[in-house]
Amino acid sequence: MLSTVDERVDFLKNSLLFSETSPDALVEIALKLEDVEVKAGEIIFQSGDLGSCLYFIKSGQVRVHDDDRDIANLGAYDIIGEMALLDSKPQTATVTTVEKTDLLRLDKVSFDKLIHERIEVAQGIIRVLSHQLRLRDQELDTTRDSLEKVILPLGIALSTERNLDHLVERILIEAKKLCNADAGTMYLINPEKQLKFSIMITDSLNIALGGTTGKEIPFHPIPLLDEKTGEPNFHNVSTYVAITGKSINIPDIYQAKDFDFSGTMAFDKRTGYRSISSLTVPLNNHLGEVIGVLQLFNAQDITTNQIIPFNSYQQLVVESLASQAAVSLNTQALLRHQEILIKIEHDVQVGRQIQADFLPDVLPQPKGWEIEAFFQPARQVAGDFYDAFMIDDKQIGFVVADVCDKGVGAALFMALSRSLIRAFSWINNRNFTHRQDTSPGGQTLECKEMILEPISLTNDYIALLHSKMSMFVTLFFGTLDPETGMLTYINAGHNPPVLLDSTGRIKDRLTLTGPAVGLMPNITYSSRQLKIERGDTLFIFTDGVPESHNPAGKLFTEKRMLELLSEPVTSSAVLLNSIMHELNVFMANTNPFDDITMMAIRRWQDERLDP
C-alpha cells in the first residue's frame, strides 16, 4: 500500500535518525522515499551484497542472521542497511522477512546528499550509531561476565568431575542459570535408541526429579524411531535434535507448526503451567555421536521476569556447554573401560605366573649329559610346554608339546596335559617296579611298554572328557636311561626330533609313532627305542621354529633349521642360543606368530673331559 507524504513525515518524526530534523527537511526526505512491500520469507539483502540503500521498517518483522545463527529481530521504526552505506563495505548479515513487511527505501545518492546538506541528519546518524555502540558494549559486558564467572569455571569443573550424575546435573543447572530459564530437562540416549529422561527441573512449580535427587521420573523414554514404521521421529523436537544433531530455538511452542508439542501442552494443562519459549540442543561429542539432549523452557528477562525467547547468544553458549558435557561423558566412559581392561590384564599376568610355575625351574643334569631348553610364548600365556623330570632315581622323562592354538585356552590345556603325563608316569612307575625281571633285555622291553600307559591314559582323558573343546596336543615324550643312553619314545603327532652326531651330521629323525593326543579315544600308541651315543645331541622343537614369519610373511622353514643344525655341536646351550639368534634376526621386529620351544639333550663325548 503506498503511503502519503504526510504519513511518511509522521513516521520519520518517530525514528531515531530523524527525530531532530526540521519539518520541511522531513518533507524533502519523505519525497525521496520509496514504498517497498515484501512478502513473508523473502530476502531483502544478503551478507556480502554491496550497500545501495537503507530501509526503514514501517510495519512487519525481519530477521537479521548469518549462516549459523540469528543475530536480531527487528520491527517497526528500525533501520536496516545503514552501516553498508556509511562505510561502503559489504553487508555483514542477511535480512529475511518473518512476515509481510512494508519498508521505506532511501537510496544511497539521496542519503549521501542529505548527510552533506543537513547537519541534523548527520547528527541523527551519530545518534543511531551511538545507540548501537551502547548495545554492543552491554553485550560485551554480559559476554565477559558470563565467560569469567560461569563458562570458564564450568569448563574446568566439567573436565575434572568424575561423578556422572553430578556432571550431567551441573550442566543442566548452569545452562538454566545462564539463560535465566525456568525449566530444563536432560535426556540421555540409551542402548535401545530411546531418549531417557535423566533430570527434570521446573523452578516455578518446585519440581526437581532424577539425577542426585533420587526421585524417579515418571515418564517413559521417547523412542528415536517410530515403533511401528521404524522411521525417525522428526515430530518431537527432542528426538529431532537427537537425530539431526541440530539445535532448535522456538519462541513460542504454541505457535510452532513444525513440531508436535502435545506432551508439553498436556503437562501445561495438568499443572497450570504455560510453556512458551524453548531451546533444545544436542549433546554432541563431535565424533559424530549425539549422546543426549538438553532442553530449556521459558527464558526470563532479568529485570521484568517476563518470559522471552532464548536469544542467539544464549543458544551459542548452551550449545558449547552441551558439547563440552558430551566430551566429558565420553571421557568418563573411556576411563571406566580402561579400569576393566586393567583388571583383565592383571588376571592374564597372574595366569602367566601360574603357567611359569608349571614349567620346570631346573632341568635334571645327570652325569655325562647336558639338557637345555628354550621357551618363548607368542602371547602372555602359551600353548607350548616342555618338561623334564625324574621318573625314578635313574630314568629321566622329558616332554616337548604343542597344544593346538594359543592363548589362555591352550594354556589351560597345557597345564592339564603336563600334569596328567607326570602323574601317570609316576603311578605307572610305581606299578611297574613290582615286576621282578631285572635283566637288561627285560628292562628294555619294559621301558617300551611302560611309556605307553601315560600317553594312552592322557589321550583317553582329553578325548573323552574334553571332546567338546576339540582340543588336541602334539607331543614328544621320551624316557632316557642316562647310564646306557637308551632312549624310549613316543611321538604323538609332533614334529620329528633330530638326532645329530658331534659333527652335526643328521643321524636320524624320530618320526610318528601315533596320532596327536586328544583326537580320538582308545588309540593304540606304539613306542620306539634308539641309543644316544657319546657326542650325540637330540634336538626337539615345536612348530614355532620352522613356522616363524619374517616381516614379508615368509616362513623360516624346517630346511633352514636343519641347515643351522648341521654345524658341530659342542654344547646344548650354545646350539639353542645360535638358533634363537638366527630366528630373532629373521623375524626382525614382527611379533612372533607362534610359541617357540626347543630342547637339546646332549651326551658328553667323554664323561671325564666335558664340558
Place this chain on the structure above:
Amino acid sequence: MAFSVTSKMLKNGTAEISLFGELDASVANEFKVAVEKAATEKAKRVVLNMKDLEFMSSAGLRVLVFAKQKMGSDVDIYVIAAQDAVRDTIQMTGFDRSVIMQDEFSAI
C-alpha cells in the same frame, strides 16, 4: 588368498564342502558353521574338497576334529586333493587315520 567355504548337499546324502585360501583361527568358524549344517542335514558322508586350500593352521585342524566328533563314527570324512603343506599337517598329527585322504573322490 582370503578364506572362503562353499557347501552343497547332494541327493545321495553326501555333504560336499569346498575350502579356498588360508584357514586360520580368524576364519575357522566359517568352516565350523558349514560342518554344523552338514550335521543338521544328517549327511551320510562328508567330502572336503581341499584342492584350493593353501594353508591350514591348528585352528583348522580343530574344526576337522570337531567334524569327526560331530558327524559320529558312522559318517566317513573324505579329504580330497589336499595340497602338500595341508597334507603334512594332517599326516603329522596322525589325523590321517581318522579321515580318508584321496586325490580324487571315490566312495569306499
